[in-house]
Amino acid sequence: MIILNTAQEMRDWSTRAWAKGQQIGFVPTMGALHEGHASLMRAAVAENNGAVLSIFVNPAQFAPHEDFGRYPRTFDADCALADDLGVAAVYAPAAEAMYPPDYSSYVEVGGVSEGLCGASRPHFYRGVCTVVTKLFNAVKPHRAYFGQKDAQQTAVIRRMVRDLDMDIEIIEMPIVREADGLAMSSRNRYLSPEERERALALSRSLQIARTAMADGERDADTLITQVREALEPVRVDYVALVDTVTMEPVTTIKQPVLLAIAAYVGNTRLIDNIKFIPPDAH
Amino acid sequence: MIILNTAQEMRDWSTRAWAKGQQIGFVPTMGALHEGHASLMRAAVAENNGAVLSIFVNPAQFAPHEDFGRYPRTFDADCALADDLGVAAVYAPAAEAMYPPDYSSYVEVGGVSEGLCGASRPHFYRGVCTVVTKLFNAVKPHRAYFGQKDAQQTAVIRRMVRDLDMDIEIIEMPIVREADGLAMSSRNRYLSPEERERALALSRSLQIARTAMADGERDADTLITQVREALEPVRVDYVALVDTVTMEPVTTIKQPVLLAIAAYVGNTRLIDNIKFIPPDAH
Numbered sequence: 001m002i003i004l005n006t007a008q009e010m011r012d013w014s015t016r017a018w019a020k021g022q023q024i025g026f027v028p029t030m031g032a033l034h035e036g037h038a039s040l041m042r043a044a045v046a047e048n049n050g051a052v053l054s055i056f057v058n059p060a061q062f063a064p065h066e067d068f069g070r071y072p073r074t075f076d077a078d079c080a081l082a083d084d085l086g087v088a089a090v091y092a093p094a095a096e097a098m099y100p101p102d103y104s105s106y107v108e109v110g111g112v113s114e115g116l117c118g119a120s121r122p123h124f125y126r127g128v129c130t131v132v133t134k135l136f137n138a139v140k141p142h143r144a145y146f147g148q149k150d151a152q153q154t155a156v157i158r159r160m161v162r163d164l165d166m167d168i169e170i171i172e173m174p175i176v177r178e179a180d181g182l183a184m185s186s187r188n189r190y191l192s193p194e195e196r197e198r199a200l201a202l203s204r205s206l207q208i209a210r211t212a213m214a215d216g217e218r219d220a221d222t223l224i225t226q227v228r229e230a231l232e233p234v235r236v237d238y239v240a241l242v243d244t245v246t247m248e249p250v251t252t253i254k255q256p257v258l259l260a261i262a263a264y265v266g267n268t269r270l271i272d273n274i275k276f277i278p279p280d281a282h
Numbered sequence: 283m284i285i286l287n288t289a290q291e292m293r294d295w296s297t298r299a300w301a302k303g304q305q306i307g308f309v310p311t312m313g314a315l316h317e318g319h320a321s322l323m324r325a326a327v328a329e330n331n332g333a334v335l336s337i338f339v340n341p342a343q344f345a346p347h348e349d350f351g352r353y354p355r356t357f358d359a360d361c362a363l364a365d366d367l368g369v370a371a372v373y374a375p376a377a378e379a380m381y382p383p384d385y386s387s388y389v390e391v392g393g394v395s396e397g398l399c400g401a402s403r404p405h406f407y408r409g410v411c412t413v414v415t416k417l418f419n420a421v422k423p424h425r426a427y428f429g430q431k432d433a434q435q436t437a438v439i440r441r442m443v444r445d446l447d448m449d450i451e452i453i454e455m456p457i458v459r460e461a462d463g464l465a466m467s468s469r470n471r472y473l474s475p476e477e478r479e480r481a482l483a484l485s486r487s488l489q490i491a492r493t494a495m496a497d498g499e500r501d502a503d504t505l506i507t508q509v510r511e512a513l514e515p516v517r518v519d520y521v522a523l524v525d526t527v528t529m530e531p532v533t534t535i536k537q538p539v540l541l542a543i544a545a546y547v548g549n550t551r552l553i554d555n556i557k558f559i560p561p562d563a564h
Binding site for chain 2 (some may be wrong): 103104
């Protein structure tokens with residue numbers, strides 16, 4: 001496995017792969033890898049001739065009060081895991097090279113980015129779309145892999161890829177959970193033992209809603225109220241039932257929907273979601 | 283020469299070229315081709331294994347009151363010229379495919395885009411950067427050719443390419459002029475014979491400034507006043523002396539500068555410019 005630190009090195013590597021007719025699978029991450037990332041890397045390795053992992057904690061997607069400075073950084077362990085899984089190259093650019101002092105270009109996706117996390121975290125998706133565009137231009141992937149835990153992010157990236165005519169297939173992989181249901185997240189390591197226990201309210205609330213939907217409940221307000229009640233142990237940021245493609249709120253479920261939640265457990269903001277496709281959806 | 287009408291067709295063509303190790307030279311245009319465009323196509327053909335011309339009148343860079351509807355469209359003549367010059371492929375997408383009703387992604391470049399034409403035409407460079415990104419993603423060029431007449435556009439594109447890590451060399455070719463000095467422009471055909479004569483004020487005013495700079499004049503206000511006096515026959519939009527890279531105003535010439543003007547001749551807005559590098563610039 002090779003580690004590449006500049007966009008030029010990365011592009012040269014990818015240009016050689018394209019010239020050999022190879023397919024590149026790409027997993028963009030902020031490092032602090034867990035089993036969710038591992039599932040993305042396994043798919044990228046299996047479905048392509050070369051898998052690239054990027055590790056970059058992107059300052060452009062953190063607000064000043066957020067956790068950029070203390071975001072976990074475990075570079076050596078991340079590289080060892082990637083190597084074990086058969087990743088061909090790790091792209092780990094420096095922040096100063098990614099954003100020089102006179103940096104001034106941004107990619108913005110409207111509509112699909114504006115609710116949910118986009119409402120709670122202004123400029124978050126601008127930072128995500130900008131860095132993902134930069135990473136795509138350096139890695140030149142054929143396929144890019146994202147986790148469903150960041151379902152709105154996948155929807156935003158899909159829209160960006162379609163709108164900007166990027167020649168990249170976006171693949172979303174299922175959420176990977178701990179044995180007790182907690183969705184894997186690099187931020188879980190912020191939790192104290194007591195918070196870790198309370199954090200189970202997120203996945204439990206979604207299970208209640210999943211059961212209700214399976215039993216025929218189609219009314220958004222009813223489902224959201226049930227979820228909010230189950231989230232009583234934590235501080236809710238949002239609970240939303242939206243269309244899986246447009247991320248627009250749904251009042252009565254007739255199409256594939258995303259039920260997404262964000263909540264603070266202590267000072268740690270966690271997100272989780274489920275998707276539901278009604279049997280009669282067309 | 284092949285004509286491609288969809289992003290997917292264009293990307294497939296380019297992917298085959300990359301797999302053969304070929305270099306692609308790209309000339310993005312709005313059609314209504316003139317000798318300025320021809321100089322770009324000649325360079326793209328000479329310096330690459332395959333040249334692509336795009337013809338797309340981009341609605342995203344016109345304001346509602348501007349000339350999108352009556353912008354000259356001469357598709358068959360444009361294709362004949364491209365074919366004569368050895369262009370391998372013409373990419374001519376449909377506006378409805380480029381901007382479907384739920385289109386919502388834009389590329390914005392701050393700073394360098396904000397003065398000159400960016401001040402006169404809000405959203406102009408957002409439209410330019412967005413469409414050029416889309417065209418770059420479809421054509422996947424190694425080199426892209428732009429004319430110096432749109433010098434701020436080249437500076438904005440260069441910044442975008444650098445910031446977003448696009449693997450594309452941006453090449454700016456000199457302004458091509460009519461025998462009497464008028465800079466070639468697709469919009470020159472809007473001019474009546476009387477306006478065509480008055481339009482010469484633009485190139486003449488720049489020649490006066492060029493002579494003054496060659497004679498040692500370094501003061502921006504003095505030069506701008508001389509240019510404005512020579513532009514008396516037309517209605518000035520702006521006269522600006524700026525750094526060639528940042529497009530920021532210069533008060534005393536110490537570095538390479540762009541002297542750029544925009545003016546209305548009747549209802550037609552024309553632009554022109556010269557660059558000047560002081561002999562002692564480092």
